[in-house]
Amino acid sequence: xxxxxxxxxxxxxxxxxxxxPEKPRTWILPVLFFVLLAVPAAxxxxxxxxxQEIGFAGLTWEAPLWIILAITFAAGAILTKVVASAWGGxxxxxxxxxxxxxxxxxxxxxx
Numbered sequence: 001x002x003x004x005x006x007x008x009x010x011x012x013x014x015x016x017x018x019x020x021p022e023k024p025r026t027w028i029l030p031v032l033f034f035v036l037l038a039v040p041a042a043x044x045x046x047x048x049x050x051x052q053e054i055g056f057a058g059l060t061w062e063a064p065l066w067i068i069l070a071i072t073f074a075a076g077a078i079l080t081k082v083v084a085s086a087w088g089g090x091x092x093x094x095x096x097x098x099x100x101x102x103x104x105x106x107x108x109x110x111x
Contacts, residue, residue, distance in 0.1 A: 045069045 048065040 041069075041073050045073070 045066045048069060050065055051062050052065045052068060053060060053062045054068055
């Protein structure tokens with residue numbers, strides 16, 4: 001004997017509801033965060049067109065301020081990704097080592 005379930009339900013408005021949870025909208029917050037950072041940064045970069053002299057490690061050169069700001073923002077974004085990736089790797093390694101230690105300890109206690 002088989003029991004068949006009806007795959008279609010009617011919601012309060014009488015329309016067919018095919019069931020299943022809605023997919024969460026996890027992309028909204030990162031996009032909003034990016035827009036809130038990118039728009040002011042773009043305004044800052046594009047509104048500073050004067051040339052500036054910059055010195056680093058004994059070298060001095062002159063460049064438009066918008067180029068300097070754009071390079072600074074790009075370097076900050078890249079550095080953030082690199083540090084976040086390294087931090088995640090350290091955390092995963094720490095968790096793995098703790099799990100291995102617990103497993104070895106349980107095996108030693110069990111013998």
